[in-house]
Amino acid sequence: MLALGRGASRFSEVEAAVDGLSPRLLTARLRELEAHDLVEREVVPTTPVSVRYRLTPRGRDLLAAMQPLMTYHLRWHD
DSSP states (O other), X not given: OHHHHTTXXXXXXXXXXXXXXXXXXXXXXXXXXXXXXXXXXXXXXXXXXXXXXXXXXXXXXXXXXXHHHHHHHHHHOO
16 A cells, blocks of 8 residues: 555556565455555556556545554664
């Protein structure tokens, strides 16, 4: 979700931004986030087909709520 908040939108961009997560597991996580209305998936009819992801308003609100915790973590943990 953080990768999407930083501007990643295509699967490969999200994959590159998230270390240590297999494509299969990333697909499962994106589907979970979509099921909870935190992420929306858009299929772009190009050749080859392109899929883009973006945060929903609900996802952006959650990311904003998580920001103070991320700031704390970066400040106090190695």
